[in-house]
Amino acid sequence: xxxxxxxxxxxxxxxxxxxxxxxxxxxxxxxxxxxxxxxxxxxxxxxxxxxxxxxxxxxxxxxxxxxxxxxxxxxxxxxxxxxxxxxxxxxxxxxxxxxxxxxxxxxxxxxxxxxxxxxxxxxxxxxxxxxxxxxxxxxxxxxxxxxxxxxxxxxxxxxxxxxxxxxxxxxxxxxxxxxxxxxxxxxxxxxxxxxxxxxxxxxxxxxxxxxxxxxxxxxxxxxxxxxxxxxxxxxxxxxxxxxxxxxxxxxxxxxxxxxxxxxxxxxxxxxxxxxxxxxxxxxxxxxxxxxxxxxxxxxxxxxxxxxxxxxxxxxxxxxxxxxxxxxxxxxxxxxxxxxxxxxxxxxxxxxxxxxxxxxxxxxxxxxxxxxxxxxxxxxxxxxxxxxxxxxxxxxxxxxxxxxxxxxxxxxxxxxxxxxxxxxxxxxxxxxxxxxxxxxxxxxxxxxxxxxxxxxxxxxxxxxxxxxxxxxxxxxxxxxxxxxxxxxxxxxxxxxxxxxxxxxxxxxxxxxxxxxxxxxxxxxxxxxxxxxxxxx
Numbered sequence: 001x002x003x004x005x006x007x008x009x010x011x012x013x014x015x016x017x018x019x020x021x022x023x024x025x026x027x028x029x030x031x032x033x034x035x036x037x038x039x040x041x042x043x044x045x046x047x048x049x050x051x052x053x054x055x056x057x058x059x060x061x062x063x064x065x066x067x068x069x070x071x072x073x074x075x076x077x078x079x080x081x082x083x084x085x086x087x088x089x090x091x092x093x094x095x096x097x098x099x100x101x102x103x104x105x106x107x108x109x110x111x112x113x114x115x116x117x118x119x120x121x122x123x124x125x126x127x128x129x130x131x132x133x134x135x136x137x138x139x140x141x142x143x144x145x146x147x148x149x150x151x152x153x154x155x156x157x158x159x160x161x162x163x164x165x166x167x168x169x170x171x172x173x174x175x176x177x178x179x180x181x182x183x184x185x186x187x188x189x190x191x192x193x194x195x196x197x198x199x200x201x202x203x204x205x206x207x208x209x210x211x212x213x214x215x216x217x218x219x220x221x222x223x224x225x226x227x228x229x230x231x232x233x234x235x236x237x238x239x240x241x242x243x244x245x246x247x248x249x250x251x252x253x254x255x256x257x258x259x260x261x262x263x264x265x266x267x268x269x270x271x272x273x274x275x276x277x278x279x280x281x282x283x284x285x286x287x288x289x290x291x292x293x294x295x296x297x298x299x300x301x302x303x304x305x306x307x308x309x310x311x312x313x314x315x316x317x318x319x320x321x322x323x324x325x326x327x328x329x330x331x332x333x334x335x336x337x338x339x340x341x342x343x344x345x346x347x348x349x350x351x352x353x354x355x356x357x358x359x360x361x362x363x364x365x366x367x368x369x370x371x372x373x374x375x376x377x378x379x380x381x382x383x384x385x386x387x388x389x390x391x392x393x394x395x396x397x398x399x400x401x402x403x404x405x406x407x408x409x410x411x412x413x414x415x416x417x418x419x420x421x422x423x424x425x426x427x428x429x430x431x432x433x434x435x436x437x438x439x440x441x442x443x444x445x446x447x448x449x450x451x452x453x454x455x456x457x458x459x460x461x462x463x464x465x466x467x468x469x470x471x472x473x474x475x476x477x478x479x480x481x482x483x484x485x486x487x488x489x490x491x492x493x494x495x496x497x498x499x500x501x502x503x504x505x506x507x508x509x510x511x512x513x514x515x516x517x518x519x520x521x522x523x524x525x526x527x528x529x530x531x532x533x534x535x
């Protein structure tokens with residue numbers, strides 16, 4: 001047996017701590033071979049009609065529906081989220097995405113005509129084509145280990161690319177289930193490829209191998225490192241790097257809905273959602289009522305106690321020990337600086353080692369890490385505001401800008417506020433769920449990332465635009481501005497400027513007359529000149 005066959009990543013259930021499986025590790029040599037095969041397979045795959053590629057995706061969709069319980073259970077055991085979370089935010093989201101992308105791929109990818117930009121060049125006919133990059137690499141995270149890479153995989157395949165997927169070390173069992181899901185459609189060998197390598201080794205290797213594009217979802221620090229590494233080869237990258245998302249609760253909001261929305265968008269998956277609520281700004285006149293309702297909801301959450309008994313608990317565990325340390329550090333700093341823990345979910349008698357109770361903090365400020373950085377845990381920081389402008393400024397006072405939300409019964413007012421928020425997605429009277437809407441672009445402003453996935457924008461990210469221009473006057477001898485040059489040509493071209501953009505009818509008529517003088521030159525062949533009188 002070679003080294004890669006002997007070594008494997010052990011996968012642990014974060015609730016019970018038991019080993020639930022192993023995932024074989026890919027060697028550097030094996031990765032080179034995988035990428036080489038992917039390059040060959042991609043050429044044939046891209047030649048297929050889009051409608052033929054969609055048939056594979058419908059097969060994948062049907063496999064998800066038929067194995068939904070199995071997928072949800074794998075996510076539940078490997079990631080630690082409840083089975084309801086797994087089914088709602090990952091399995092359901094993936095099946096909807098597969099259907100939407102397959103249904104609309106031909107429309108998104110079909111060549112389209114470009115309207116002429118001006119009358120002088122209207123004899124040119126331009127058609128825009130979308131060309132697949134080739135072999136794309138996807139590095140996916142552990143917080144939504146099935147649905148986040150799934151969207152990108154499906155769009156990549158439909159666009160004619162071959163895919164190399166590297167799933168997170170912490171959720172290899174979900175990664176392997178996703179591999180089984182994609183391969184269930186019987187894709188040609190080499191079109192989809194799964195590898196398990198340390199992130200630092202994989203990131204370096206794919207640039208050395210000349211991968212055509214990288215899609216990464218993860219931390220800001222790693223994203224910056226990958227961008228720096230990509231500069232050597234000018235490899236294009238698309239990054240989703242998390243956030244510290246805010247929700248604004250207006251004075252006229254439905255406070256029960258807003259509080260329930262904050263609990264779901266901020267605390268489900270133990271707060272491990274890059275687009276989840278972390279900061280909540282509440283109008284001062286609604287603050288006490290909102291806080292009272294939120295407190296009652298948080299304290300009513302039913303926590304996980306054991307894998308066997310509580311797979312449908314409201315509240316699971318943290319996926320990694322590293323993230324636990326970050327969350328606890330943010331809470332401790334906030335309390336030390338004057339914040340108060342005003343609500344906390346129940347803790348089981350014998351909590352799993354990676355369990356953190358949900359908490360609501362008040363008296364927080366933007367000097368605290370919990371309101372400034374991505375906490376990525378089950379914590380909500382609550383602040384008052386007096387005016388809409390103050391709420392907008394507080395929301396925008398962040399280096400991140402993935403998603404945000406506005407809660408108000410006045411839809412027009414809420415939409416007006418939303419337009420001023422520096423976020424890639426803003427929802428009104430909801431939060432976080434736009435990731436599950438396959439038609440909407442996903443990505444953020446500022447340090448939340450580069451590029452967009454999902455929807456038509458996702459197909460744009462998976463392809464390069466190529467324009468093909470046809471000349472309907474190709475029977476002419478030359479274009480108007482071709483050699484040989486002369487003063488008469490120069491003046492004629494200036495006349496075209498007057499014709500197009502002259503600030504009076506007189507100048508435009510004069511421009512037309514001057515332009516007509518040089519039009520005949522396009523039908524004359526180039527005869528070496530003896531003087532400067534040649535047109």
